[in-house]
Amino acid sequence: MxxxxxxxxxxxxxxxxxxxxxxxxxxxxxxxxxxxxxxxxxxxxxxxxxxxxxxxxxxxxxxxxxxxxxxxxxxxxxxxxxxxxxxxxxxxxxxxxxxxxxxxxxxxxxxxxxxxxxxxxxxxxxxxxxxxxxSDNIEKYKSIKKEDYIFVSFGGSDPSGLTQKFVSLIASKMSHLKFKIHIGDFNDLLCLKAFNNIEYIIKPENLFEYMSKANLAISAAGNMMYELIYMSVPSIIIAHNEHQMSFAKNAELLGYVEFLGLFKDLNFDLLKQKIDSFYNLKEIKIKDTIDxxxxxxxxxxxxxxxxx
Known part of the structure; x- marks a missing residue:
């Protein structure tokens, strides 16, 4: 058929x-x-x-x-x-x-x-x-041991250009923390500046491994948000657009994520504060809402x- x-x-x-x-x-x-x-x-x-x-x-x-x-x-x-x-x-x-x-x-x-x-x-x-x-592969990473880094991804294409702004305004200024930043398949960014505390993940074989091992994730409100929730990764969410904003608000109301708003209204100083205060949280225990x-x-x- x-x-x-x-x-x-x-x-x-x-x-x-x-x-x-x-x-x-x-x-x-x-x-x-x-x-x-x-x-x-x-x-x-x-x-x-x-x-x-x-x-x-x-x-x-x-x-x-x-x-x-x-x-x-x-x-x-x-x-x-x-x-x-x-x-x-x-x-x-x-x-x-x-x-x-x-x-x-x-x-x-x-x-x-x-x-x-x-x-x-x-x-x-x-x-x-x-x-x-x-993906069925996600099951392998539900209870994986955490490592000392923050995972960052703004989707397969990052239409808002958040990756570059995050590197210049956040990750490069927070040298006391390690960041692993995902560059999606449809993201043209190939020449980001190197920093000692930043590792760029370009077209990895297994993205779930990077996501699941993180102590904290920063993501857009697409499918990856749900994957992070399912793998019990504490997450700060930034929406690319209005409809993503409604998805993130729903997830925040259920206690799964911290939502910081639309990218165009993003307060980067507040994001820094949230990262510092949120980084050492214990992993969120997923309820029965998502299977x-x-x-x-x-x-x-x-x-x-x-x-x-």
């Missing part, structure tokens, strides 16, 4: 949508996943070893849909234009699943998933942390759709 996945991966959007769908494809090994990707970096190593068709524009995408045989179509997009899914439904009778970050939902989707929304009064959509898609069964729950509903 074929599952088509439509994605956009770019320096502005980042890599989180792709990683989420890639993790789902590894879990559903009995299906043939075909990734239909719009990107500004076709040669990126992120796309190696997957079945991918690079999409040039919307016409190309629709023509590709008409040519391929498939059993399910998944969209994982940052934004959905009004009536977009309705127009796709005119092209195919196959079921459609839409992953969302905003509330731009369509009644024409057969299933809607947004695990950032915690509203349990809505029952016709899959909302809540129980539908988070983690690693999201893929299983989604798979059950997905199979019901296919077998209708």
């Amino acid at each position: 074929n599952i088509l996945v439509k994605l956009k991966v770019s320096k502005q959007i980042g890599t989180g949508h792709f990683r989420r769908m890639f993790n789902l494809s590894l879990f559903l090994k009995e299906f043939n996943f075909i990734f239909l990707i719009s990107t500004d970096d076709k040669k990126n190593k992120l796309f190696q070893n997957i079945n991918v068709i690079f999409i040039e524009d919307e016409t190309h995408f629709r023509n590709t849909l008409l040519k391929l045989e498939f059993n399910l179509l998944i969209f994982d997009l940052l934004h959905y234009e009004k009536d977009y899914i309705k127009s796709i439904k005119l092209l195919t009778k196959m079921p459609i699943i839409c992953f969302h970050e905003y509330n731009d939902y369509s009644d024409y989707a057969d299933l809607i998933i947004n695990y950032n929304v915690l509203d349990k009064t809505i029952t016709d959509k899959l909302f809540g942390y129980e539908y988070i898609i983690f 690693n069964n999201g893929k299983k729950r989604i798979c059950k509903v997905l199979m019901d759709l296919i077998n209708k």
